[in-house]
Amino acid sequence: MKILYGVQGTGNGHITRARTMARALAEAGIEVEWVFSGRPREKYFDMDVFGQFLTFRGMTFVIKRGQVQFPQTVMRNNIWQLYKDAKALDLTGYDLILNDFEPVSAWAARLVGKRVIGISHQCAFHHEIPKRGNNPMVAWFMHNFAPVNLPIGLHWHHFGQPILPPLIEPSRYPNERQPRFYLIYLPFSELAEILPQLQAFPDCRFHMYHGIQEMREEANVKILPFSREGFQRDLHRCEGVMCNAGFELASEALQLGKKLLVQPVKGQMEQLSNALALTRLGYGTVTNHWDKSIIGEWIGLPDPAPVPYPDVARELVVWLKNGADNFEELRARLWKNMPEPCRQFPAAAQACDFC
Numbered sequence: 001m002k003i004l005y006g007v008q009g010t011g012n013g014h015i016t017r018a019r020t021m022a023r024a025l026a027e028a029g030i031e032v033e034w035v036f037s038g039r040p041r042e043k044y045f046d047m048d049v050f051g052q053f054l055t056f057r058g059m060t061f062v063i064k065r066g067q068v069q070f071p072q073t074v075m076r077n078n079i080w081q082l083y084k085d086a087k088a089l090d091l092t093g094y095d096l097i098l099n100d101f102e103p104v105s106a107w108a109a110r111l112v113g114k115r116v117i118g119i120s121h122q123c124a125f126h127h128e129i130p131k132r133g134n135n136p137m138v139a140w141f142m143h144n145f146a147p148v149n150l151p152i153g154l155h156w157h158h159f160g161q162p163i164l165p166p167l168i169e170p171s172r173y174p175n176e177r178q179p180r181f182y183l184i185y186l187p188f189s190e191l192a193e194i195l196p197q198l199q200a201f202p203d204c205r206f207h208m209y210h211g212i213q214e215m216r217e218e219a220n221v222k223i224l225p226f227s228r229e230g231f232q233r234d235l236h237r238c239e240g241v242m243c244n245a246g247f248e249l250a251s252e253a254l255q256l257g258k259k260l261l262v263q264p265v266k267g268q269m270e271q272l273s274n275a276l277a278l279t280r281l282g283y284g285t286v287t288n289h290w291d292k293s294i295i296g297e298w299i300g301l302p303d304p305a306p307v308p309y310p311d312v313a314r315e316l317v318v319w320l321k322n323g324a325d326n327f328e329e330l331r332a333r334l335w336k337n338m339p340e341p342c343r344q345f346p347a348a349a350q351a352c353d354f355c
Contacts, residue, residue: 001030001031001096001321002030002032002033002034002093002094002095002096002097003025003032003094003095003096003097003098004032004033004035004091004094004096004097004098004105005018005025005030005032005034005035005097005098005099005100005105006034006035006036006037006097006098006099006100006102006106006146006303007019007034007035007036007099007100007101007102008037008038008058008100008101008103008120008146009034009036009037009038009039009044009055009058009102010038010039010058010060011246011248012226012248013121013247013248013249014100014101014102014120014248015036015044015047016252017100017119017120017167017248018034018050018100018133018171018259019049019169020167020168020170020313021098021119021167021313021316021317022034022049022050023024023049023169023170023313024050024260024313024314024316024317024338025317027314027317028317028318028321030317030320030321032189033051033053033054033094034051034053034054035053035055035056035102035104036050036053036054036055036056036102037055037056037057037059037102037103037104038058038059038060038102039056039060039071040055041055045226045228046228046229050274052202054089054240056089056104056264056298057078057081057082057085057202058082058085058102058104058121059082059103059145060156061063061313062180063208071096079321082103082104082107083107085104085108086103086104086105086110086111087108087111089104089105090250091105091108091109091112091114091242091260093143093185094114096117096320096324097114097115097116097117098116098117098118098119098320099117099118099119099120099146099148100118100119100120101123101145101146101230102119102146103120103145103146105146106118106147106148107146108145110147115150116148116149116150117148117149117150117152117320117324118146118148118150118151118153119152119154119316120151120152120153121153121154121155121166121247121270122142122145122146122153122270123148123151123152123153123154123158123161123249124154124155124161124163124335125139125142125153125221125269125270126142126143126151126153127153127159127161127162128159128160128161128275129153129155129159129163129211129273129277129281130273130276131269131273131276132268132269132272132276133267133269133272134273134275136237138269142269146326150324152164152316152327154166154167154247154351156250156251156254156278156281156283156307156341157277157278157279157281157341158331158335160195162327162328162331162333164312164316164330164331164334165309165312165334165335165338166248166251166255166309166312167312167313167316168249168251168252168255168309168312169252170311171236171256172232173233173236173237174236174237175236175257175306176236177237177238177303178205178235178237178238178239178241179204179239180203180204180205180239180299181204181206181207181237181238181239182204182205182206182207182238182239182240182241182242182299182310183206183207183209183231183234183235183238183240183241183242183243183245183258184198184206184207184208184209184221184241184242184243185208185209185231185241185242185243186208186210186242186243186244186251186263187209187211187244188244188265189263189290191208191210191223191314193290194208194290195218197219197290197291197292197295198220198295199218199219199220199221200292200295200296201220201292201295201296201299202213202219202220204220204299205220205222206220206221206222207222207224207226207234207238208221208222208223209224209225209226209227209230209231210223210224210225211225211226212225213222213225230256230258231319235249235252235253235256236256238258239258239259239303240253240258240259240260240261240298240299241253241258241259241260241261242261242262242295243260243261243262243263243265244262244263244264244265244271245262245263245265245271245272245274245275245278246271246274247270247274250262250274250278250284251309252284254283254304254306254307254308254309255306255307255308255309257303257304257305257306257307258303258304259284259285259298259301259304260278260283260284260285260304261284261285261286261287261294261295261298262274262275262278262284262286262287263272263286263288263289263290264284264286267306281341281353282341283304283341285297285298285301301303307338307339307341308338308339309338310334310337310338312334315330315333315334315338316330324355343353
């Protein structure tokens, strides 16, 4: 069996999900060729598991100061280049095409009439799940940015829809809780916006991963360059995570039992909807802005219980090898032993309007 697997490269969450699938596919003896788009090739890191992968320009969002910049996004993306890349991508010889919100391979398949199975969090938005900031244009975009024939959505809860639990990389570190140690991942925020708020808690330690070249310390805050291994070590030993409302990091934190404080990227429906889902499920605290009173309230919250998500990647690979039939049976089996969510924390900070 030979698979072409397209992965959106703009966010590290898509790549983290792809790493999880790559290991499960390799264990099953399935040959995979990988396509990534959305960032320059030299900007990818820790990609050994994908072998000799292909890269394309693809499409991406322009985000500044935590907010989507729509005019700049339109100007930066080149639809003609996307068409040329999709037209040039040769899909002959593949038994199956999988896609994680990657437009070049998805449109290449659409152009030649090949079936594509989408496996992504974005595919969950094809169904009736908690949504915020949705409108007909956004709904059209979610369906057509990377069009697929069978959308398999991933989410923290099924919401009564044909959705699977998150794809989470197996843990390689002991899950510890070092009191008053917190992990920060806010790549779209300016350091000057968040550092004063963190330094208001001198009895806490914060490790913040950001787009810098060398590590430096600012009082009780250690600012580190992006590192998959370092990030995972800190995730496993922290007490809580402060981040944007992306899907993959929040999923890892939930499985490890780390409390969450998230700020959705303004103007991005997916992140606004994730924040809404977290509050409805009682899985985290949401804020619209960083403020020491909000952070202090969150620090004082109790530790949540880990959410025991199953090994979705392995089950998905078995399902694919067996012909990708009877999706409902796969869905029912994966959710069968999952506990129902409960509201473990306050729905959101007082400054937030997600309640």
